[in-house]
Amino acid sequence: xxxxxxxxxxxxxxxxxxxxxxxxxxxxxxxxxxxxxxxxxxxxxxxxxxxxxxxxxxxxxxxxxxxxxxxxxxxxxxxxxxxxxxxxxxxxxxxxxxxxxxxxxxxxxxxxxxxxxxxxxxxxxxxxxxxxxxxxxxxxxxxxxxxxxxxxxxxxxxxxxxxxxxxxxxxxxxxxxxxxxxxxxxxxxxxxxxxxxxxxxxxxxxxxxxxxxxxxxxxxxxxxxxxxxxxxxxxxxxxxxxxxxxxxxxxxxxxxxxxxxxxxxxxxxxxxxxxxxxxxxxxxxxxxxxxxxxxxxxxxxxxxxxxxxxxxxxxxxxxxxxxxxxxxxxxxxxxxxxxxxxxxxxxxxxxxxxxxxxxxxxxxxxxxxxxxxxxxxxxxxxxxxxxxxxxxxxxxxxxxxxxxxxxxxxxxxxxxxxxxxxxxxxxxxxxxxxxxxxxxxxxxxxxxxxxxxxxxxxxxxxxxxxxxxxxxxxxx
Numbered sequence: 427x428x429x430x431x432x433x434x435x436x437x438x439x440x441x442x443x444x445x446x447x448x449x450x451x452x453x454x455x456x457x458x459x460x461x462x463x464x465x466x467x468x469x470x471x472x473x474x475x476x477x478x479x480x481x482x483x484x485x486x487x488x489x490x491x492x493x494x495x496x497x498x499x500x501x502x503x504x505x506x507x508x509x510x511x512x513x514x515x516x517x518x519x520x521x522x523x524x525x526x527x528x529x530x531x532x533x534x535x536x537x538x539x540x541x542x543x544x545x546x547x548x549x550x551x552x553x554x555x556x557x558x559x560x561x562x563x564x565x566x567x568x569x570x571x572x573x574x575x576x577x578x579x580x581x582x583x584x585x586x587x588x589x590x591x592x593x594x595x596x597x598x599x600x601x602x603x604x605x606x607x608x609x610x611x612x613x614x615x616x617x618x619x620x621x622x623x624x625x626x627x628x629x630x631x632x633x634x635x636x637x638x639x640x641x642x643x644x645x646x647x648x649x650x651x652x653x654x655x656x657x658x659x660x661x662x663x664x665x666x667x668x669x670x671x672x673x674x675x676x677x678x679x680x681x682x683x684x685x686x687x688x689x690x691x692x693x694x695x696x697x698x699x700x701x702x703x704x705x706x707x708x709x710x711x712x713x714x715x716x717x718x719x720x721x722x723x724x725x726x727x728x729x730x731x732x733x734x735x736x737x738x739x740x741x742x743x744x745x746x747x748x749x750x751x752x753x754x755x756x757x758x759x760x761x762x763x764x765x766x767x768x769x770x771x772x773x774x775x776x777x778x779x780x781x782x783x784x785x786x787x788x789x790x791x792x793x794x795x796x797x798x799x800x801x802x803x804x805x806x807x808x809x810x811x812x813x814x815x816x817x818x819x820x821x822x823x824x825x826x827x828x829x830x831x832x833x834x835x836x837x838x839x840x841x842x843x844x845x846x847x848x849x850x851x852x853x854x855x856x857x858x859x860x861x862x863x864x865x866x867x868x869x870x871x872x873x874x875x876x877x878x879x880x881x882x883x884x885x886x887x888x889x890x891x892x893x894x895x896x897x898x899x900x901x902x
Contacts, residue, residue: 444728445816451734456506457745457757458735460498464543465823465830468521471546479529486571486826489528489655495797496823497522497750499539518542526566528655533563564626564653567795568612570825575657580650587675591682596644597694609635613789626652629785636695637704640880645690647785666783722812729841730870739870742889746872748820748836753798754874754885761893793878802874803833810875811838838873848892
């Protein structure tokens with residue numbers, strides 16, 4: 427193509443760049459996410475250990491030993507710097523494995539340091555001097571295995587007792603409900619509020635499964651005592667219904683029969699494009715005659731390269747990863763070959779609520795418990811990221827899994843003209859700077875979008891040609 431040979435006599439390269447080396451490397455760097463092969467070896471090793479007693483994924487239950495999540499355990503900074511800067515050996519790659527030990531008495535949460543990932547031979551309990559060791563089973567994160575047990579052991583009992591009240595009030599119930607089923611969402615009660623570190627209490631509040639469910643809350647919820655690892659022992663100790671709190675399901679049943687008891691009657695909400703809460707397009711298009719929005723082009727190809735998880739762009743180079751627990755991160759960030767940051771990463775997302783009933787007033791969420799990084803997925807070209815962006819997949823190993831699962835398009839990388847000059851000056855005399863000088867501010871963006879229930883957080887690392895690196899978090 428002749429247009430790429432010269433420009434004003436200066437040779438121009440043909441279009442290139444972008445994703446140079448994809449897939450898992452045979453020899454991952456200290457910053458690379460755990461590879462599929464490393465996950466395979468790690469799981470096989472853990473399954474062979476009697477001291478961990480892992481249950482098969484199909485038998486995962488609250489009273490069994492099961493993996494909650496596996497994440498890369500970053501080595502200490504100094505050995506990594508000695509490897510990068512002084513030619514010393516690369517530190518062994520290790521994993522942090524969180525295990526719910528419902529099989530123990532008393533049950534507990536254990537975290538293991540497992541390595542080396544190239545061929546695991548040790549699994550050591552992590553003892554953190556900044557916290558209690560081990561962690562109480564009562565304050566473990568809520569997971570999918572527990573959700574299934576709640577439906578099987580709790581919601582069936584709820585329906586047996588007050589299913590007729592739910593049907594009369596909301597036109598639906600939680601189980602054995604055909605095409606009219608209520609949903610529920612958990613709000614764990616902080617142990618500081620009830621004063622016992624070893625008790626696990628969770629409010630489960632009802633809602634309609636319409637789009638979007640949080641816009642259809644119902645005035646009903648049950649508080650469940652879930653301290654025992656055996657879900658058959660879980661029981662309801664409080665009920666909220668129609669503006670009042672009851673001490674048991676039986677008390678609600680008796681009060682419901684009494685004249686004067688306040689009752690709720692809500693019409694069933696059916697999923698439909700007519701619901702204003704849906705994402706269905708409505709209204710007149712704008713502009714009236716459809717016209718496509720502006721797009722950016724890369725006339726000479728991409729000006730960045732990606733080698734597995736190592737990115738080079740202009741004078742920048744760095745590594746990128748996506749932690750299952752804490753989300754996106756970049757490491758060993760260098761500009762003009764000078765390290766300006768060892769690590770830039772998200773620490774936590776916390777959301778605080780308030781409300782008039784006992785369910786809502788204790789609703790405070792720390793989202794790492796929901797595994798932030800696993801919620802960046804399926805980025806859509808042309809909306810989430812520009813057309814032509816480069817996409818990176820990521821692999822995780824978590825609950826009820828015997829092998830890792832790959833999430834496609836978890837991170838995107840793209841160059842963008844910000845539309846604002848990085849520098850410019852206009853003058854009318856040489857003594858004031860000649861006539862005009864300017865430079866567009868083209869930046870490289872590394873983006874993840876974390877969808878945690880009803881929140882979508884856009885998290886960007888932005889690399890400017892001035893040597894500035896910007897971190898940006900946007901809630902849509």
